[in-house]
Amino acid sequence: MATKQSETTMYIQKQQRKREMQHYLVSFGLMIIFTLLAFGTVMIDGIPKHFTSFFIVTLAIVQVLFQLYYFMHLKDKDHGFPTLFIFSGALVAFITVLTFVSIVWIS
Amino acid sequence: MSVNAHSLSQPKQNSGFFSWLWEWLSTVDHKKIAILYLFGGGLFFLIGGIEAMLIRIQLAVPENTFLVGHNYNEVITMHGTTMIFLAAMPFIFALMNAVIPLQIGARDVAFPFVNALGFWLFFMGGIILNLSWFLGGAPAGGWTAYAPLSSEFLGNGMDFYVLGLQVAGAGTLMGAINFLVTIVNMRAPGMTFMRLPLFTWTVFITAVLILFAFPALTVGLFLIFFDRLFDANFFNEANGGNSIIWEHIFWIFGHPEVYILILPAFGVISEVIATFSKKRLFGYSSMVFATILIGFLAFMVWVHHMFTVGLGPSANTIFAIATMAIAVPTGIKIFNWIFTLWGGQITFNTANLYAVGFIPTFVMGGVTGVMLAVPTADFQYHDSYFVVAHFHYVIVGGLIFGLFSGFYYWWPKMFGRHLNETLGKINFWLFFIGFHLTFFFQHFLGLMGMPRRYFTYLKGEGFDAFNMVSTIGAFLMFFAVIVMLINIAYSAVKGEKAKGDAWEQGRTLEWSIASPPPEYNFAQTPLVKGIDAFWKEKMDGKDKMTAAEPVGDIHMPSSSIVPFLMSISLTIASLGFIFSAHDGVRKPALFVAGAGVVLFFLCMLARSIKDDPGFHIHKEEVIETEKGVR
Numbered sequence A: 001m002a003t004k005q006s007e008t009t010m011y012i013q014k015q016q017r018k019r020e021m022q023h024y025l026v027s028f029g030l031m032i033i034f035t036l037l038a039f040g041t042v043m044i045d046g047i048p049k050h051f052t053s054f055f056i057v058t059l060a061i062v063q064v065l066f067q068l069y070y071f072m073h074l075k076d077k078d079h080g081f082p083t084l085f086i087f088s089g090a091l092v093a094f095i096t097v098l099t100f101v102s103i104v105w106i107s
Numbered sequence B: 001m002s003v004n005a006h007s008l009s010q011p012k013q014n015s016g017f018f019s020w021l022w023e024w025l026s027t028v029d030h031k032k033i034a035i036l037y038l039f040g041g042g043l044f045f046l047i048g049g050i051e052a053m054l055i056r057i058q059l060a061v062p063e064n065t066f067l068v069g070h071n072y073n074e075v076i077t078m079h080g081t082t083m084i085f086l087a088a089m090p091f092i093f094a095l096m097n098a099v100i101p102l103q104i105g106a107r108d109v110a111f112p113f114v115n116a117l118g119f120w121l122f123f124m125g126g127i128i129l130n131l132s133w134f135l136g137g138a139p140a141g142g143w144t145a146y147a148p149l150s151s152e153f154l155g156n157g158m159d160f161y162v163l164g165l166q167v168a169g170a171g172t173l174m175g176a177i178n179f180l181v182t183i184v185n186m187r188a189p190g191m192t193f194m195r196l197p198l199f200t201w202t203v204f205i206t207a208v209l210i211l212f213a214f215p216a217l218t219v220g221l222f223l224i225f226f227d228r229l230f231d232a233n234f235f236n237e238a239n240g241g242n243s244i245i246w247e248h249i250f251w252i253f254g255h256p257e258v259y260i261l262i263l264p265a266f267g268v269i270s271e272v273i274a275t276f277s278k279k280r281l282f283g284y285s286s287m288v289f290a291t292i293l294i295g296f297l298a299f300m301v302w303v304h305h306m307f308t309v310g311l312g313p314s315a316n317t318i319f320a321i322a323t324m325a326i327a328v329p330t331g332i333k334i335f336n337w338i339f340t341l342w343g344g345q346i347t348f349n350t351a352n353l354y355a356v357g358f359i360p361t362f363v364m365g366g367v368t369g370v371m372l373a374v375p376t377a378d379f380q381y382h383d384s385y386f387v388v389a390h391f392h393y394v395i396v397g398g399l400i401f402g403l404f405s406g407f408y409y410w411w412p413k414m415f416g417r418h419l420n421e422t423l424g425k426i427n428f429w430l431f432f433i434g435f436h437l438t439f440f441f442q443h444f445l446g447l448m449g450m451p452r453r454y455f456t457y458l459k460g461e462g463f464d465a466f467n468m469v470s471t472i473g474a475f476l477m478f479f480a481v482i483v484m485l486i487n488i489a490y491s492a493v494k495g496e497k498a499k500g501d502a503w504e505q506g507r508t509l510e511w512s513i514a515s516p517p518p519e520y521n522f523a524q525t526p527l528v529k530g531i532d533a534f535w536k537e538k539m540d541g542k543d544k545m546t547a548a549e550p551v552g553d554i555h556m557p558s559s560s561i562v563p564f565l566m567s568i569s570l571t572i573a574s575l576g577f578i579f580s581a582h583d584g585v586r587k588p589a590l591f592v593a594g595a596g597v598v599l600f601f602l603c604m605l606a607r608s609i610k611d612d613p614g615f616h617i618h619k620e621e622v623i624e625t626e627k628g629v630r
Helices: A002-043 A049-071 A080-102 B017-026 B030-059 B069-103 B112-131 B149-153 B157-185 B198-229 B244-276 B284-300 B313-325 B327-341 B350-372 B375-381 B385-415 B421-447 B464-494 B533-539 B562-579 B583-609 B619-629
Strands: B554-556 B615-617
Touching: A002 A049, A080 B198, A080 B244, A080 B284, B030 B069, B030 B112, B030 B385, B030 B464, B069 B112, B069 B157, B069 B198, B069 B244, B069 B385, B112 B157, B112 B562, B149 B157, B149 B198, B157 B198, B157 B562, B198 B244, B198 B284, B244 B284, B244 B327, B244 B350, B244 B385, B284 B313, B284 B327, B313 B327, B313 B350, B313 B375, B327 B350, B350 B375, B350 B385, B350 B421, B385 B421, B385 B464, B421 B464, B562 B583
Parallel strands: none
Antiparallel strands: B554 B615
């Protein structure tokens, strides 16, 4: 009985690890594609500059989120505090940067 | 007290001055660090107070020549800097260290070593700053140190400001991270977030604010450091820099700093008023919500310090509205305190007098705050004594009243002896009357047009009488502090011994253990069953907490001299950098600075390599100690 139970848990853990690995691989692949896309938009002539800068910054943000959630485990349970603190810190940093690009002097 | 064989770093128990000194230099016990913070901060509080007296003596009569020009600028700069960074902050950390682990039912803080390092960095930072008096003149750019005045036009004093605050600020940041982790991870079983005592809640939010605000100061100080010592041009308009950036960075740090100061005072007041009204705190969850909201808004309002800089009407309006919004959560708190007092069985001892005196005084500071938040009106008030009156009402009338209330309240828990109540009441009334005499009339001086930071004023401008009254009030406050010192000395010699539940109506966990607490705080980790955990147990007819574990061996961290050595090495590095501004000695001074940095990293290496298993206090010893107490 006991052995059967432990076998089941082992099987579940194995499946979980497998799924985890899949997540890693998929997000890794996506990141490479994003990077190629970003490079591509910069390299190809004829794409408007505004679009390029907007596009690559968006990709960068998406990549950071992938990093945080899939590679640094923010998606897992019991990561509420790290998530809260990371985003609060990001908010403060964002406001600071926003100030320096908008209202440092006369606007 | 015997220790485990593992504890090689424990000093041998031989008596004498040096072993006493060693014990305090190497301690990692949060209760001892609290006392270090208290007396370290007290030292700087006295220095800052003497500077305040010098200012008031100079301004007592028109055209006085007691302290003029550059010297006056040095004294006001050092008064502001000392009081904020070297007196108020360590006082807050003293209460945090003394109370937080006890309130959450923990045996220690999360990182005892970092805790000790935080204290020694603060203390050495203060020493660096005050060494400037003897080494070529103190900083004279105001506590805000606006560029380019501070980066280009003032002498060596500013280097002491930059490096002293850098070292002290690093200590504060470490202390805050330590308390964040402590409160998140080390709560006793059953102590959920919505059961935390309000002082712990406010300290938690304060620590969050420190975590996010102090990096801005660190960055700003680094920029000004490079401008001054390595000819960078961050704040130099002529070479493409922008001096307004300093103002933004300083106030992005500086405004949260104001809430870092006041929130713990709110916490203290909440504890004291609830205890001495013999009632549960009114509106606990709204108090928690208001605290979080104040913490959030703290980062959205810094431009109200810069309304007259000329950022344009839209920026000014946005920040004005955000600033006025802060009156809402603060108002929630004020009403909750009044409703806690309402119908309570109130005891007016010194702690509660300070707490009750806090409420109207702080409201006055808040009202002038909302007045200053209106940009159009602020153009009139800006840089006048009205502003001086406002921030002394919130910082002295708010923070210092709160801290003194906390000292009288927790003194028996920290030292095992009560402060004398008669002396305490003399202290309170002198301080309260002196405070209002000093600062109430400064509102009118400001409205009449007396500018801030000027060292004199002329006869016949109508400033004479109010300035004289203000100086008299300052002397009353000075005497009040002397009475408090006498009270501390009296308490140490003849003070009434305190019981565990010193006020006999303690509500929170710290009152369920002996005063002063044993080294391990709780013989058995308590089981928390609700808000005001200890009060709940007493209402169930018990005299101590229900235990959450059997009595067992208790693991303790071993003491270490490394935090002290690390702080010394950063002091050496700072002094090296400071003297590198002198042309003749630039190379040797930079060499000394480098040596200090290397020494610092060697200390880190030593700490990382050496295994530190701590030691155990055995079960039998714990039982023996607990018998002696009860």
